[in-house]
Amino acid sequence: xxxxxxxxxxxxxxxxxxxxxxxxxxxxxxxxxxxxxxxxxxxxxxxxxxxxxxxxxxxxxxxxxxxxxxxxxxxxxxxxxxxxxxxxxxxxxxxxxxxxxxxxxxxxxxxxxxxxxxxxxxxxxxxxxxxxxxxxxxxxxxxxxxxxxxxxxxxxxxxxxxxxxxxxxxxxxxxxxxxxxxxxxxxxxxxxxxxxxxxxxxxxxxx
Ligand SMILES: C[S@@+](CC[C@H](N)C(=O)[O-])C[C@H]1O[C@@H](n2cnc3c(N)ncnc32)[C@H](O)[C@@H]1O
Numbered sequence: 342x343x344x345x346x347x348x349x350x351x352x353x354x355x356x357x358x359x360x361x362x363x364x365x366x367x368x369x370x371x372x373x374x375x376x377x378x379x380x381x382x383x384x385x386x387x388x389x390x391x392x393x394x395x396x397x398x399x400x401x402x403x404x405x406x407x408x409x410x411x412x413x414x415x416x417x418x419x420x421x422x423x424x425x426x427x428x429x430x431x432x433x434x435x436x437x438x439x440x441x442x443x444x445x446x447x448x449x450x451x452x453x454x455x456x457x458x459x460x461x462x463x464x465x466x467x468x469x470x471x472x473x474x475x476x477x478x479x480x481x482x483x484x485x486x487x488x489x490x491x492x493x494x495x496x497x498x499x500x501x502x503x504x505x506x507x508x509x510x511x512x513x514x515x516x517x518x519x520x521x522x523x524x525x526x527x528x529x530x531x532x533x534x535x536x537x538x539x540x541x542x543x544x545x546x547x548x
Pocket of ligand 1: 345346349387388389390391394408409410411414435436437438452453454455458459
């Protein structure tokens with residue numbers, strides 16, 4: 342098992358118990374995302390964690406494939422989906438880097454709090470671009486440490502040293518936007534509904 346899976350496995354129960362930090366921003370992101378949905382849509386979520394967002398979106402679409410590297414996060418996700426009576430979400434244990442992706446097979450992809458955790462973000466973005474149907478959307482919410490995370494941002498290396506933080510790539514929202522454009526996406530929305538260090542973007546694969 343990779344070090345990333347080990348880290349997330351270790352904190353899965355604690356993560357699952359944490360309340361949403363900014364309810365208002367979270368609700369806004371759900372609302373924007375659901376504005377794009379139609380009942381026939383096939384969705385891919387990478388880094389789905391404990392499945393909370395996929396479960397909220399599930400009633401509005403046909404199916405969701407939710408992928409995460411951590412078996413323990415996925416255990417919580419399975420339990421939560423069963424409790425909610427949601428049966429159109431498939432949870433799968435894989436990395437973004439290794440998961441099997443067929444070209445042009447999804448109407449939308451979601452990456453919520455995951456892109457900053459990847460060592461090769463650009464390749465992941467390119468893989469998502471290829472997996473989307475023409476006109477498909479990529480909805481992302483990403484920690485952009487270089488846009489201002491104050492003391493916490495400065496403490497990341499110390500926390501990593503003592504095993505309390507995973508790998509975190511440092512970039513601004515503008516730099517992230519450039520990565521999406523490089524992969525071929527059009528930027529439909531680039532906003533910060535909550536914390537100034539968290540960018541919410543909607544990218545479109547051209548028709
Ligand atoms: C900060 S959590 C976000 C979880 C969820 N998306 C949310 O918004 O609550 C990051 C998640 O990404 C997963 N993850 C980290 N690196 C990954 C990778 N390379 N491939 C797939 N999942 C990964 C972790 O296991 C964890 O569940």
